[in-house]
Amino acid sequence: MRAVTIDTRNNLVIGDFPIDLAWLQEQVGGHIEAVHIISPGVVMYINNEGGVRHLLPNLIATALYRDLICGDVVICGYDEEGDDVDIPESAIQEIFKKVRARSNA
Numbered sequence: 001m002r003a004v005t006i007d008t009r010n011n012l013v014i015g016d017f018p019i020d021l022a023w024l025q026e027q028v029g030g031h032i033e034a035v036h037i038i039s040p041g042v043v044m045y046i047n048n049e050g051g052v053r054h055l056l057p058n059l060i061a062t063a064l065y066r067d068l069i070c071g072d073v074v075i076c077g078y079d080e081e082g083d084d085v086d087i088p089e090s091a092i093q094e095i096f097k098k099v100r101a102r103s104n105a
Contacts, residue, residue: 002086003076004095008056012099014092019076019084027074029055037064042091043078047071063098 001019005027006012017023024032024045033048047055050070061069075095077085 001076001084003074004087004092005072005074006058006060006095007072008058008070010060010099012060012095014087017074019074024074028072030071035065037075038091038094039088041077041079041088043076043084044069045074045076060095060099063101064095 001017002014003017003019004012004014005017021032028045028047028050030047030049030053032045034043034045036042037044044061044065046061046069047053051068053070055071058069058071058073061073064075075087075091077087077091079085
């Protein structure tokens, strides 16, 4: 499934990933929490204990969510039933827009 990963070193990867619970937990380093970002149909999976576990801040994810996000994240789309689907191209463009804005600040 097409998704975006963003780590705390601001590395952003767009690719096809095996989006399932085990993989998501591995990517974020623990228990996941889904937060809705950018527009309907886009979800960011975060470590729900990132702040408590003192994970490094994720500046790009924080800009997307507008609240502090700590740790690595995965962003993908979801459908009407709540199932994960490919991230929409418009969401990828919005992520890059936020990245460019951060780098110009």
